[in-house]
Amino acid sequence: MFDSPTLIQLYIFVLAVFIGFDLITKVPPTLHTPLMSGSNAISGITILGAVLVAGRDDGLLGVILGFLAVVLATINVVGGFMVTDRMLQMFRKDPKSN
Amino acid sequence: MAEINFDLIIAAFYLVSAILFFYGLKQLGSPATAKSGNRLAALGMLIAVVVTLFDREIVRFEVIIAGVVVGSLIGVVMSRKIKMTAMPQLVAVFNGLGGAGSAVVASAEYFRLEGLETNIPIEISITIMLGTLIGAVTFSGSMIAFTKLQEIIGGSPFIFPLQKIVTALAFLVIAALIALLVIEPNLQLFYILVVICLLLGVLLVIPIGGADMPVVISLLNSYSGVAAAMAGFALGNVMLIIAGSLVGAAGLILTQIMIKAMNRSIFNVLFGAFGASAATATGESADKAVREASVEDAAISLGYAQTAIFVPGYGLAVARAQHQLKDLAELLGARGVDVRYAIHPVAGRMPGHMNVLLAEADVPYDQLYDLDEINSRFSETDIVVVIGANDVVNPAARDEAGSPIYGMPILEVDKSRQVLVLKRSLSPGFAGLDNELFYKDNTMMLFGDASESLANLITGVKEL
Numbered sequence: 001m002f003d004s005p006t007l008i009q010l011y012i013f014v015l016a017v018f019i020g021f022d023l024i025t026k027v028p029p030t031l032h033t034p035l036m037s038g039s040n041a042i043s044g045i046t047i048l049g050a051v052l053v054a055g056r057d058d059g060l061l062g063v064i065l066g067f068l069a070v071v072l073a074t075i076n077v078v079g080g081f082m083v084t085d086r087m088l089q090m091f092r093k094d095p096k097s098n
Numbered sequence: 099m100a101e102i103n104f105d106l107i108i109a110a111f112y113l114v115s116a117i118l119f120f121y122g123l124k125q126l127g128s129p130a131t132a133k134s135g136n137r138l139a140a141l142g143m144l145i146a147v148v149v150t151l152f153d154r155e156i157v158r159f160e161v162i163i164a165g166v167v168v169g170s171l172i173g174v175v176m177s178r179k180i181k182m183t184a185m186p187q188l189v190a191v192f193n194g195l196g197g198a199g200s201a202v203v204a205s206a207e208y209f210r211l212e213g214l215e216t217n218i219p220i221e222i223s224i225t226i227m228l229g230t231l232i233g234a235v236t237f238s239g240s241m242i243a244f245t246k247l248q249e250i251i252g253g254s255p256f257i258f259p260l261q262k263i264v265t266a267l268a269f270l271v272i273a274a275l276i277a278l279l280v281i282e283p284n285l286q287l288f289y290i291l292v293v294i295c296l297l298l299g300v301l302l303v304i305p306i307g308g309a310d311m312p313v314v315i316s317l318l319n320s321y322s323g324v325a326a327a328m329a330g331f332a333l334g335n336v337m338l339i340i341a342g343s344l345v346g347a348a349g350l351i352l353t354q355i356m357i358k359a360m361n362r363s364i365f366n367v368l369f370g371a372f373g374a375s376a377a378t379a380t381g382e383s384a385d386k387a388v389r390e391a392s393v394e395d396a397a398i399s400l401g402y403a404q405t406a407i408f409v410p411g412y413g414l415a416v417a418r419a420q421h422q423l424k425d426l427a428e429l430l431g432a433r434g435v436d437v438r439y440a441i442h443p444v445a446g447r448m449p450g451h452m453n454v455l456l457a458e459a460d461v462p463y464d465q466l467y468d469l470d471e472i473n474s475r476f477s478e479t480d481i482v483v484v485i486g487a488n489d490v491v492n493p494a495a496r497d498e499a500g501s502p503i504y505g506m507p508i509l510e511v512d513k514s515r516q517v518l519v520l521k522r523s524l525s526p527g528f529a530g531l532d533n534e535l536f537y538k539d540n541t542m543m544l545f546g547d548a549s550e551s552l553a554n555l556i557t558g559v560k561e562l
């Protein structure tokens with residue numbers, strides 16, 4: 001039944017979308033921005049693809065595009081997670097108890 | 099020695115990363131666990147990157163290391179230096195770069211396969227095209243959003259003749275190019291495709307006004323996930339598909355929440371060019387008078403109130419007045435006034451914008467109340483202070499069936515005993531609508547920069 005890898009990948013895609021919907025249906029507005037910037041950092045997952053492109057033996061164009069993709073994705077990942085962390089540090093219930 | 103099967107090891111660690119992403123995202127949805135959720139997701143990312151280095155296809159590391167070092171430096175500096183008032187811009191930029199990354203990855207895969215001179219399987223070429231398309235649209239759209247938020251170009255909708263036709267044409271041309279490229283690879287056509295995709299991102303975002311930015315930003319966030327997932331299909335990398343689709347879904351949920359809070363449809367936000375058509379609704383109220391308050395009057399009303407609710411809007415962010423606001427609230431709290439903040443879901447320029455601003459000023463988040471929690475309280479409130487908010491407190495959304503914003507849930511501040519509006523001038527809000535609230539008998543206007551007005555009020559209350 002599953003002799004096509006693309007078909008299995010399609011199953012994974014659809015199921016992950018459903019999990020994504022389910023995970024975050026009820027988020028308090030306080031967390032809308034951190035949720036957005038945190039999930040944005042996760043979308044930097046494309047760094048894996050960038051690493052594969054940059055690391056394989058595929059001529060000058062491959063090197064240039066690979067380097068570019070790694071830089072772009074790394075900014076997204078590192079910056080995204082760090083700024084989310086910085087934001088979340090600021091959220092507190094009562095300033096005196098912190 | 100037995101041969102190690104790296105593929106299997108990579109797959110096992112990818113599963114660990116995927117679980118960390120799921121769990122991290124779940125934790126990000128709750129205030130008590132959000133911080134650890136973000137760190138778990140970051141750990142998942144680190145694991146995924148490290149095990150990918152063991153992929154058989156990778157033969158050299160210099161380019162990877164150089165890219166990671168450069169990208170990390172830029173990312174660290176940007177995330178450290180940014181002011182909290184500029185957070186919407188930063189999110190837009192990061193988002194755009196992620197989209198660009200996916201587009202570049204998909205394009206690189208296309209160039210490689212094209213060079214092999216074998217047939218590219220149809221499902222691979224389609225996902226390459228979609229990854230390039232969505233990634234490029236995410237990139238150029240986010241950059242336009244950035245320039246709007248940074249106020250490099252105006253925040254108002256930018257409309258030109260035949261705009262919708264041009265946009266529709268761009269869609270058609272892209273669909274045709276993708277069909278041609280799937281049938282027969284062609285580098286020149288592919289370059290043209292990339293350019294038109296970038297153009298489409300511009301066309302889609304440029305007509306959207308500032309107050310619709312929360313919707314656009316969360317939608318672009320969703321796109322960046324989908325772009326990564328498409329790049330994952332193209333490369334046959336399951337991790338990209340899982341994480342990308344998670345983000346795609348999360349962004350869509352957030353978009354849905356924003357749209358609901360404005361009582362609009364996604365079609366209306368994307369293609370309605372809202373502000374432009376409504377601008378004609380002004381002008382009829384020239385004979386109505388507002389009551390301008392002196393700082394002393396306003397300070398007296400505040401200082402001797404028992405209950406006060408602050409309603410911040412985008413004007414607070416523009417004036418960077420969150421610290422003064424918090425100081426005034428604390429001063430009133432010390433005088434025994436019951437102080438709360440009412441936060442409209444689409445106040446500001448991104449989802450949760452006001453919450454971030456106030457958190458930066460150290461306002462405890464249990465003083466912040468949602469629309470549903472606070473609306474029943476306004477009728478028992480002595481004074482409401484509106485700081486740089488307009489459409490989200492416009493009673494027309496509730497009372498005037500003909501109003502363009504009719505049906506949008508508002509903060510019903512007009513039900514309180516007294517309203518103090520801090521505003522730069524009497525200019526209409528983003529929607530170009532006059533606000534009946536400003537002309538009500540129990541409304542006082544205090545014109546000027548929010549930061550200065552709040553500082554004056556602090557002095558005024560202290561002198562009581």
